[in-house]
Amino acid sequence: MARRAAEYRAAGRRIIDLTLGEPDFAPPAHAVLAAQEAAARPLGYAPANGIPELRQAARHALERDRALSYTDAEVAVGCGAKQVIFNALFATLGPGDEVIIPAPYWASYPDMVRLCGAVPVIVPCSAESGFRITPDTLEAAMTERTRWVLLNAPGNPSGATYSHDSLTGLAEVLRRHPSAMILSDEIYAHIRYGEGEYISIAQVAPDLHERILLVDGVSKAYAMTGWRVGWGVGPAELVRRITAVQTQNCTQTATVSQIAAVAALEGPQELLAQRCATYRQRRDAALAILQQSRHLDTLEPDGAFYLLPRLAKGDDLTAANSLLEAGCATVPGSAFGAPGHLRLSFATDIASLEEGCRIIVATLDGIPA
Ligand SMILES: Cc1ncc(COP(=O)(O)O)c(C=O)c1O
Structure with missing residues (x-):
């Protein structure tokens, strides 16, 4: 789905990508510095x-x-x-x-x-x-x-x-x-x-x-x-x-x-707590939107940076395809042994995340975004 999202983007479509399984932060500066010194x-x-x-x-x-x-x-x-x-x-x-x-x-x-x-x-x-x-x-x-x-x-x-x-x-x-x-x-x-x-x-x-x-x-x-x-x-x-x-x-x-x-x-470990706080804000912002949908049931995750809403009806592959067409890339839960679910990554900025979640709710509930 990430690849298809990239193809759609290359073709000029605006796609919010909620497929990514990696943090959107930079590595700690002291780690980069240590690598630079070592590389010489x-x-x-x-x-x-x-x-x-x-x-x-x-x-x-x-x-x-x-x-x-x-x-x-x-x-x-x-x-x-x-x-x-x-x-x-x-x-x-x-x-x-x-x-x-x-x-x-x-x-x-x-x-x-x-x-x-x-x-x-x-x-x-x-x-x-x-x-x-x-x-x-x-x-x-x-x-x-x-x-x-x-x-x-x-x-x-x-x-x-x-x-x-x-x-x-x-x-x-x-x-x-x-x-x-x-x-x-x-x-x-x-x-x-x-x-x-x-x-x-x-x-x-x-x-x-x-x-x-x-x-x-x-x-x-x-x-x-x-x-x-x-x-x-x-x-x-x-x-x-x-x-x-x-x-x-x-x-x-x-x-x-x-x-x-x-x-x-x-090195200093403070950034771990700071980043967790950011992820938590994003998780809560996404949940607040997703929980408005009649077609999704979303548990609050204890950790990591994914949401796994359950679809009230229909299969996850069809839903993920419709969502991609509507402008938001997600991963069908079947890839993770969770058919009937979608995986959404919240390792992305809050504005894009909220926009993506609104597209999801509007598309699944059949209302204009
Ligand atoms: C559960 C789990 N284990 C391991 C990994 C891989 O981590 P690494 O980048 O250290 O290979 C991932 C990456 O997505 C993961 O989700």
Whole structure:
């Protein structure tokens, strides 16, 4: 849809683009400066699991933000969270292995699992459950072939987060299935609207330490998607295998990007809260418009920068096509295992966002914008 929106624009049409899955902010100035300085120095190959300074900065950030301790051998750096996730799956999956993916899900998960020759097991999570997997639905999906359970909170595209209690319930199920690993994708952990600290399953279930790979990166929190830096922390043996895969595909993520990521992690952190406040304003402005529609039911997301309204009638692909014709690009929920929904990104300026939401409401409700 983003590509089609760009084509329409190139043809001279005015299109509000609510498809984007990346922050519209600039990277922190101190990260850019660190990269500029580093780029002037000779930078050769660096370790496949990341420069030591970045592994340390990632560990310190987890200690600071989530009170979690890891050793240096438990950190693997890759070209974004995406590559770390792929490497982990590739390093561990074989034919017939199953990976549990709660839906709605980030569109890449099922394809990555299939690329590894394994089977994605999609577990639908209803709007009524806040788009969260429950202990019962998790238990029902587990088999002796389950190798991984993928958790993502705040979720893309739902924005759902898990409370301490809900993670405790999931951990109880996971304890009964010791051969399954848990991948906790926490790339949106810094973009949250609720009170209190972010809670990771790694904090709630320290006894599962040897089975949890926690994934994070600089893409969303620090608006550094194009710099391609992410990391995974987990058991040293898994990290060793992730690093073995990394070594034989792209060697390492760019050293200059890693140096910028160190600066982002270790520099002033105030911008995280400031940006969250901006996202919250946008979320509320968009919700105020969308909730006027008779044809949409929109939950308030706890985190990330997406809204996932449910269509009262009709299919999401047809709706997204009509909306594009009307001047607003959205993504059909089917791409995320959420048919009958649309994903709208609010990582865009508030005026465009409001205009886009008004087009959506007017088009779906059949009234002039
Ligand atoms: C849930 C989720 N995980 C991971 C990623 C990828 O992050 P990175 O840019 O660090 O590869 C994204 C990007 O859209 C995402 O939405």
